Amino acid sequence: MKRKLMLLMACLMIGIGLVNAQVKKVTGHVTSDEDGLPVVGASVLVKGTTVGTVTDIDGNFTLNNVPSSAGTLIISFIGLQTQEVDIKPVVNVVLKSDSEVLDEVMVVAYGTAKKSSFTGSATNIHADQITSGSRESIDKALSGKVTGVRIASATGDPGSMGEMNIRGVGSINGSTTPLYVIDGVIMKSDNDMSYYGKSQSVLSTLNPDDIESMTILKDAAAASLYGSRAANGVVIITTKSGKEGKTRVSYNGEVGWNKMAVNQFEMMNATDYKNYVREAVANYYMEHEGFTDKNAAYTAADTYNGDPTQNVGVGDFLYDTTGKYSTNWKDEIYRTAVTQNHQVSLNGGNQNTRFYAGFGYNKSEGIVLGSDFQRISGRINADQKITDWADFSVKQMIASTTQNGFRDQNDQAQGLGTSSPLGILFAMDPTAPVKNEDGTYNENAGYGQVSNPHLMLGGKDSDTAMEWIQSKMFRSMTNAELSLHFLDKIFFRSVFGYDYIDNKHFEYWDRDGVNGASVGGMGTRYTFENSTLTSSNTLTYTDTFKEKHNLSVLLGFELENQNLLSIVTVAQNYSNHLPELSNGQPSQASSSTYGSGMLSYFGNVNYNFDDKYYLSGSFRRDGSSRLSKDNRWANFWSISGAWRLSKEGFMEDMPLFTDFKLKLSYGTNGNLPTDYYGYKDLYMGSGYGNNPAIYWYQLPNETLTWEKSKNLNVGFEWNMFNRVTLSAEYYLKKTTDLLFNVPTSYVTGFSSKWDNLGELKNDGVEIEINSKNIIHKDFTWNTNFNLTYQRSIVEKLPDGEDIQYGDGQMYIHREGESMYSFYLPEWKGVNPETGYGEFWIDPNDHSKGTTTNYSEAQWGIVGKALPDVMGGMTNTFTYKDFDLSFLITYQFGGDMFDYPSYFSHHDGYRLGSMVPEADVAGNYWTQPGDVVDNPKPVYGGASTGRSDQFSSRHIKSTDNIRLRELTVGYNIPISNKYINRLRVYFRANNLAMIWAKTKHVDPDVAINGYRQADTPQLKSCVFGINIEL
Secondary structure, eight states: OHHHHHHHHHHHHHHHHHHHHOEEEEEEEEEETTTOOBOTTOEEEETTSSOEEEOOTTSEEEEEEEETTOOEEEEEETTEEEEEEEOOSEEEEEEOBOTTTTOOEEEETTEEEEGGGOOSOEEEEEHHHHHTSOSSOGGGGGTTTSTTEEEEOSOOOTTOOOEEEESSOOOSSSOOOOEEEETTEEEOOOSTTSOTTSOOOGGGGSOGGGEEEEEEEOSHHHHGGGGGGOTTOEEEEEEOOOOSEEEEEEEEEEEEEEEESSOOOOBOOHHHHHHHHHHHHHHHHHHHSOOOOHHHHHHHHHHOOSOTTSOOOGGGTOSOSSSOOOOOTHHHHBOOEEEEEEEEEEEEEOSSEEEEEEEEEEEEEOSBTTOEEEEEEEEEEEEEEEETTEEEEEEEEEEEEEEEEOOOOSSGGGOOOTTSHHHHHHTBOTTSOSBOTTSSBOTTSBSTTOOOHHHHOOOTTOSSOSEEEEEEEEEEEEEEEEEEEETTTEEEEEEEEEEEEEEEEEEEEOTTSTTGGGGTOEEEEEEEEEEEEEEEEEEEEEEEETTTEEEEEEEEEEEEEEEEEEEEEEEESOSSSOOSGGGSEEEEEEEEEEEEEEEEEEEEEEEEETTTEEEEEEEEEEEETTSOTTTOEEEEEEEEEEEEGGGSTTTTTOGGGSEEEEEEEEEEEEEOOSSTTTTSOEEEEEEETTEEEEEEEEOOOTTOOOEEEEEEEEEEEEEETTTEEEEEEEEEEEEESOEEEEEOOGGGTOSEEEEEOOEEEEEEEEEEEEEEEEEOSSEEEEEEEEEEEEEEEEEEOGGGOOEEESGGGOEEEOTTSBTTEEEEEOEEEEOTTTOOEEEESOTTOGGGOEESOGGGSOEEEEEESSOSEEEEEEEEEEETTEEEEEEEEEEESOEEEEHHHHHHOOTTTTTTTOOOBGGGTTOBOOSTTOOOSBOOOOTTOOTTOOSSSSSGGGEEEOOEEEEEEEEEEEEOOOOBTTBSEEEEEEEEEEEEEEEESSTTSOOOOOTTOEEOSSOOOEEEEEEEEEEEO
16 A cells, blocks of 8 residues: 555656746747837747847847746837736747837936936937038037037038037127037147137047937036036037947948039129229229219220320239120139048957957048148047956047148138139130130239239149248057956946147248248248047946935045147248248247146935936036146036936826926136236246346236136926927026236236136027937837027126227127127118118217218117028938938028128229129119119229128128038948948938028038138038948
């Protein structure tokens, strides 16, 4: 009996084991609810076991060893809601989006932050948004993409400097440039390395293809951790890092062309010019020679044949009067230029070591003969996991840029150079041929010292160029970072950065050139060497208490040391036509060294309760050597909070409020003086005759301090149905202690000194909408729309008095008025009975009548450069393997001063030196009753006075709607084990002007609204290919 019982127990145990050992097969398919596409790499796990797999490229999975006792599968994927489903032989799962899991992570000051929990104001820009714009300078690529950010550029020369303003104009005389931070290291972006003859961008050394993302920090809560340098906002640039997996090799190549974006600078043709000259000369006889009969005046103008008893005739101004030639000199100066960009990158690694390497080459010809830009760059980023608690990374960039061209007007005082491209164009006679009958270039085709663009323009290597500038910049940026993790709650990070820049400018004037003739030829070399060393160390503590209290505390200190060397050498009186200075006589040699240092201590505390209520506070104490020892330390701080209402019970499970957050911040930051030694009394060594001498160079001001900004920001972020997000913010920034060069008593021997006086207010509203309009398996359509309303008002000036400045004193600082307000006589127009140009006597009281005498016209505010409203709209479409995206930008409420128009609409005053533009033809007064825009032309100027002088006649609107970017691409389906991706595309920038209030003028001008006499903005079209192996 006992043996039978034991046998029965053994059979029962075996039976139970067999039952438990039974397994089954489960197959399935996982797709996304958003677009219906397969989810590749989703995790499929049998609940309560270690049995699992991942979905393949088609979203399918197979489990062959599912225990028969198991009842549930767990399917999960990053950014989608995890689902638990009952086990069946075939399981089809649709994963829905999880807005919280998908929460965007941004790189912010000294760390990262989730967008949902961030209490400040910041915008993240991804790599594809950066590379869709300008390849030469990354700042120009942001136009119309970020609320509160205005991008402007005075010139379209490749590699030239752009201007960025974040939330208005931060200073009057100090820097208005934001702070740039690359991979945690503050980057030099001062203008103290530029040659005064030509603008240049330090940012042009950065290759956009190496950049992973950019974060724009706009308010004090976001930027105050950068303290005294954050008043103008902060741009944080993060470069690409390696990713785990097999090594990927990718190539991106582009080839295309550049042209003038807006058809402008069209000059009169030969027939129109001859008629204009005839009218101007005839009017000269009427105005200055006592003629009373217009027909007699025409006869005198036409029959002049060199008789010295007659004063002037049409033949004096025309190369040919027969109508044989009509040359469009614009086509001889401006060209369709070739541009190309190539990038090869490698990316890979394992769980311990990751690397990224990129090598880039960019070559862009300018649209002016002899101008171009070239960049050769290389970057290696490596990350090494030393232990479970220690990581080390090193990033190294090397770049070399070369920029060829001519002097530009980055300084208004330079005016219109006779030998500049536009100066040459204005001085070319349309009745003159390009070449003589023997095939040589016509040397007498222009007025004055201007001969022929083909004999004057060309780069350094040209045989005909008489004047040129070549700028070469070498840059090395090194970044090393050590990260240590302690107890899963304490994180230490040490970052070391070294930025070295060697910038060389070489300008040459041939002794036979326009400018070189007066000094026998001249060569100038400017050399700048700058080194910036930065070291920052931070300690971060993070913890969660009772599952709902989340705390993060950061403490740190930072050290920066900067040194600059400047060397200037000049030679004149050249013995030949070779540009090196040894071929001339020494004229000038000087060198200067500058240095500055900064020491900073900072901290930040972030607390949130249950992901509903957020509170953040930051503090930074900066000490700078650019200020006196008793005044060099200052404190900057911010406090901010947010309330995530969508987490409250009364809003939970409401699709209309997928996420809804209110936020508020207030804080301070600063702006350092740009002068290295602005507070000191300075002495300079020089000479007196043949004797050495030292003279007093600058008055001291021991109380000189930072410009300080107080910032308020309030707004909300609203996610609706997980498809539409709306954010709106109001900001108010008041800047005090503005830097001014204050007049001093002449008894001191100085005209002025620096002091902190004045106040400035910037405020505005920012609105951004992101919408997933259509989400389908084969077709998607997304839209981003942003709008900014802004004001920048001068609130306080020294002694409350107006300050006029700029070219011809055309700008004014006045309390209560906008920055960059134009202050000029007000133009009434052309009197239809007399043909004379008229000005209002009093711009503020038109009842006082008009005058033709410019000196009798009072001055008033006639416009402002800053637009009231600006923004952009991006639409992105995908259809199967095709993609299309375009960006439309707009701005309204701003004006420009059209400086080139001042020369090309001269009413006959500059006859014989400059040709009018084509829009003058048929639009100038010839007889009583004519309603036209231009007065009657009079050679030498009308007897009543010049009507072409600076006035509101030259103020024009910059209102426009523009197709800024367009990209069309196709991913070629390919089944090749060596090629993972093959994409071809067409990309265009500044493709078309949809609408502009001012015709035949490009509204993209400098921040201050001054349309300079330089290379206009470019339209760029390229064909490209992406290959990933």
